[in-house]
Amino acid sequence: MAKPKDVTDSEFEQEVLKSDLPVLVDFWAPWCGPCRMVAPIVEELAQEYDGRVKFVKVNTDDNVDTAVRYGIRSIPTLLVFKGGAPVAQVIGFRPKSELKKVLEKALS
Amino acid sequence: MALEYDIVIVGGGPAGLAAGLYAARARRRTALLEKGVIGGQISLTETIENYPGIESIGGFDLAQAMLRQAESYGLETHYLAATALEQADGKWLVRTDQEDFLAKAVIVTAGADYNRLGVPGEERLTGRGVSYCATCDAAFFKDEEVAVVGGGDAAMDEGLFTTRYAAKVYVVHRRDQLRASRILQERAFANPKMHFIWNTVVTEILGEEAVEGARLRNVVTGEEWVLPVKAVFIFIGHHPNTDWLKGLVPMDNGGHIVVNEWMETGLPGLFAAGDVRRNAARQVVSSAGDGATAAIAADRYISEHFRE
Numbered sequence: 001m002a003k004p005k006d007v008t009d010s011e012f013e014q015e016v017l018k019s020d021l022p023v024l025v026d027f028w029a030p031w032c033g034p035c036r037m038v039a040p041i042v043e044e045l046a047q048e049y050d051g052r053v054k055f056v057k058v059n060t061d062d063n064v065d066t067a068v069r070y071g072i073r074s075i076p077t078l079l080v081f082k083g084g085a086p087v088a089q090v091i092g093f094r095p096k097s098e099l100k101k102v103l104e105k106a107l108s
Numbered sequence: 109m110a111l112e113y114d115i116v117i118v119g120g121g122p123a124g125l126a127a128g129l130y131a132a133r134a135r136r137r138t139a140l141l142e143k144g145v146i147g148g149q150i151s152l153t154e155t156i157e158n159y160p161g162i163e164s165i166g167g168f169d170l171a172q173a174m175l176r177q178a179e180s181y182g183l184e185t186h187y188l189a190a191t192a193l194e195q196a197d198g199k200w201l202v203r204t205d206q207e208d209f210l211a212k213a214v215i216v217t218a219g220a221d222y223n224r225l226g227v228p229g230e231e232r233l234t235g236r237g238v239s240y241c242a243t244c245d246a247a248f249f250k251d252e253e254v255a256v257v258g259g260g261d262a263a264m265d266e267g268l269f270t271t272r273y274a275a276k277v278y279v280v281h282r283r284d285q286l287r288a289s290r291i292l293q294e295r296a297f298a299n300p301k302m303h304f305i306w307n308t309v310v311t312e313i314l315g316e317e318a319v320e321g322a323r324l325r326n327v328v329t330g331e332e333w334v335l336p337v338k339a340v341f342i343f344i345g346h347h348p349n350t351d352w353l354k355g356l357v358p359m360d361n362g363g364h365i366v367v368n369e370w371m372e373t374g375l376p377g378l379f380a381a382g383d384v385r386r387n388a389a390r391q392v393v394s395s396a397g398d399g400a401t402a403a404i405a406a407d408r409y410i411s412e413h414f415r416e
Binding site: 034 | 143144145146147151152166167168187188189205206234235236237239241243244245247248249317318319339
């Protein structure tokens, strides 16, 4: 069962930047309503893309360094990393179909 | 093949959720279509304290409670965007970005979307300091100076929320007085972090990777200057989401659908409720009332026009 893993500042390099698979990072915070709408969609995508894409979550309240490093100024923000670098960004709530398009493009 | 329902509701804000509750309790097979976030505008609202009977609740939580309540009576929710509406043999065909829906009655509760300033830099820097949701983004500007554009309830509400994080909140307003309700004005003027810049508009938002400032112009004196802020929160009103219905249903000049007191549009079986309709009070409680009215009218319409 693939479930998005919570990743902290100190784990980010190992879990995301050094990952062999592309990684979708969900930047969120508990107080953010739209983030709570995105979360179940990200969980569904994690099932569908199991083995092809890794899914992680970064709580921006607890992991300010990572949020600042990637210039997160709005949440929810999804970043897709490939080979240690961000290759796609989605700011704000988007329906699942649109997120799949972003993932497919990042995978190709 | 279109999915068949008695009633299709387009839009999942308070009007649509209330319509869904009433339609489902009338035992009509009912689908609610939502293109984004359930709750619409209220899901981005920090606190709602003017919904009678509920002293204070988060907007997102209120929307989720409305959804759970309506779904418990059988409302079906589909997350997709309606793109067109057509009359089809006495029924209505709702086209979406995925399946089509066929309904005996349609209730349009598509709500309103925030207006953009339409100035250089705004689109490019959205999510990089330009924001339409302080509740979502204010926390990223801790101890920074930020600007809020607008003079209505939303601008004051969100500006006050932003003061929890920001060092200073400049309220940039094109008039010399606020449009916001008295209670919010009182709170805003009493807050030492709120600073008011009157008779002034934003003409450009500056910055490369992130917002670094806003170019302002005083509309009375013509004076121009740059306000060095790290964020610009924009709350300058809304427009109804009715572009996809242009030419089908009568609207006023602002694009609001014209309805009677039963939320009837004049086209048989087509109803409109909440922020999309003309003369809406644009409150959670009035939108919910509109939605209930529309559902009752739609239920009656189906009883009168379809053999059951």
